Amino acid sequence: MAVTSGMGIMRLAPEARLSGATIGAGCIWLAGQVADDSSLDTEGQTADILAQIDALLAEAGTDKRALLSVTIVLTDIKEAPAMNRAWDRWLDPAHKPARMTIQAPLVDRAWRVEITGVALAPPP
Template identity: 40%
Template sequence: MIERKRGIYQGRNKSSAYKDLVWTVATASDTSLDLAGQTQLALDTIQANLVELGSDKTRIVSAQVYIADMKQKPAMDKVWCAWFGDDPAHWPQRACLGVALEGDVLVEIAVTAVRC
């Protein structure tokens, strides 16, 4: 009953689904970019992962955003708001935390969504 989508890292999957819920996580594929660029790439990956399991960004109900430098949060927020758009009906609940991330990763995003 649990559906899992393999990612590139050993010991974990990029996405999982159970019944009508989908969970996925992403970082940027290009860590040479600034926080805004990495946020955009991570969000685009989130959307692709959700579509692969029968959902999309308008069905995200919860998100956790992990940022390496909280002083740069406004740059992430700008990309986030543009990506979700102006319709509050599509805005998820979100927590944003400052954390130590590996290497040059500046942002990691995990979401829970409902299948279409």
């Protein structure tokens, strides 16, 4: 579901505290996405999140090739190889976004990965 404000900002997948993505000023800002199934391992959670990102970008009228930058938060940086296995399967090698990966605690201890990013919005 998309909600458009009078300011020309479109909000996708609105929830109680946030929107899954916000579109305005020619860009799409993705909220921090976490796995729907927190029982998965790091690789599985990453694949789950990347599928969510695909869905949000499709709802916005684009795809992962439009990603400009991505920030990945891992609760344990030693899990980077597992995260990268899912990332590498998903990534379009001709359209790699800038990327940063950091370690930090997440709100829910079951979450191992959170991913956010910015993509170029399609022309109106």
